[in-house]
Amino acid sequence: MKKIKSGIYGLNELIDGGMNENSTTVVIGSSGAGKTTLATQFIRRGLEDGQEGIFVSLDENKEQIIREAVEMGWSEILEYLDDELLVFIDASGREFSNFIKKELPAFVSDWSGSKARIAIDPLTPVMWSTKDPYEQRDLVGFMLKQTRKVGTVLCTLEEHGGTSDLSGSETVIPMYLSDCVIHLRYIPLEGGVSRMLKIVKCRSSRHSEHSHPYYIMKGLGLVVEKGDFKTLTSNDIPLEMKKKLAENKDDLPEKVYARLEKVLDELTDGDFRGLKAAHLVDSILNEYAGE
Ligand SMILES: Nc1ncnc2c1ncn2[C@@H]1O[C@H](COP(=O)(O)OP(=O)(O)O)[C@@H](O)[C@H]1O
Numbered sequence: 523m524k525k526i527k528s529g530i531y532g533l534n535e536l537i538d539g540g541m542n543e544n545s546t547t548v549v550i551g552s553s554g555a556g557k558t559t560l561a562t563q564f565i566r567r568g569l570e571d572g573q574e575g576i577f578v579s580l581d582e583n584k585e586q587i588i589r590e591a592v593e594m595g596w597s598e599i600l601e602y603l604d605d606e607l608l609v610f611i612d613a614s615g616r617e618f619s620n621f622i623k624k625e626l627p628a629f630v631s632d633w634s635g636s637k638a639r640i641a642i643d644p645l646t647p648v649m650w651s652t653k654d655p656y657e658q659r660d661l662v663g664f665m666l667k668q669t670r671k672v673g674t675v676l677c678t679l680e681e682h683g684g685t686s687d688l689s690g691s692e693t694v695i696p697m698y699l700s701d702c703v704i705h706l707r708y709i710p711l712e713g714g715v716s717r718m719l720k721i722v723k724c725r726s727s728r729h730s731e732h733s734h735p736y737y738i739m740k741g742l743g744l745v746v747e748k749g750d751f752k753t754l755t756s757n758d759i760p761l762e763m764k765k766k767l768a769e770n771k772d773d774l775p776e777k778v779y780a781r782l783e784k785v786l787d788e789l790t791d792g793d794f795r796g797l798k799a800a801h802l803v804d805s806i807l808n809e810y811a812g813e
């Protein structure tokens with residue numbers, strides 16, 4: 523799968539090098555967490571790379587977002603807009619189900635296959651447009667399916683209450699439907715704030731399972747601290763496992779042995795976290811004992 527860089531310094535290392543092309547990512551966070559800033563960075567990175575950008579705003583109007591982007595130190599945004607490499611779709615105040623079912627498909631057929639980046643900020647009003655969870659699922663599912671035809675999609679989602687409880691239908695449905703989920707936990711404290719980023723899921727990618735502090739800086743936007751997370755690219759553990767499995771080859775069905783050999787070629791030490799090669803081999807041998 524082709525990876526594209528996120529545009530957020532420090533994030534790519536946490537998601538196996540970047541976002542998968544034509545995938546969908548949902549960024550969840552409460553107000554002030556930095557969702558719009560992150561969405562803007564994602565679009566900006568694409569423009570730097572020659573990909574077109576489409577910013578679908580369902581909340582703030584175009585002028586407001588542009589003004590904030592310029593204040594954040596991104597004045598070139600105006601040139602990209604002039605050159606029509608960046609397009610704004612201001613869907614704020616519109617009837618969303620109508621917008622998604624009627625206007626979106628027409629738009630998508632114009633742009634189809636263009637490898638653009640699409641930001642939808644925030645997706646929350648779509649969830650609010652109906653109370654019926656089945657209809658919510660249909661709307662969001664349809665929207666993601668359509669937009670990913672045009673390129674790589676990033677949606678933001680409002681988190682309410684600050685309890686970091688992601689179990690409400692309003693968050694669960696988009697989380698379930700998207701390939702990658704990033705949680706921005708933002709806690710205002712006396713005399714400062716605490717901001718932590720966590721990758722909740724990321725399909726087809728090895729990703730960090732830690733919480734990472736992040737900061738919002740003028741000119742740079744969100745910057746993520748990698749901390750002690752590292753992808754261990756050495757392969758001592760898979761080699762050790764291969765050796766042990768080879769010694770016990772006769773105790774394993776032929777097909778299973780062949781598959782495990784293949785699987786182990788794809789794994790690195792980082793994949794094993796704390797698991798020990800010897801224990802894992804024991805468990806595998808136990809599974810097939812007596813066959
Ligand atoms: N020019 C700036 N310099 C530094 N930080 C800023 C600047 N503008 C906004 N921020 C920070 O970004 C936060 C808002 O980010 P935003 O992306 O609008 O959040 P959200 O969309 O999640 O509500 C503010 O709370 C502030 O801390």
Ligand SMILES: [Mg+2]
Pocket residue numbers: 557558559
């Ligand atoms: Mg916002």
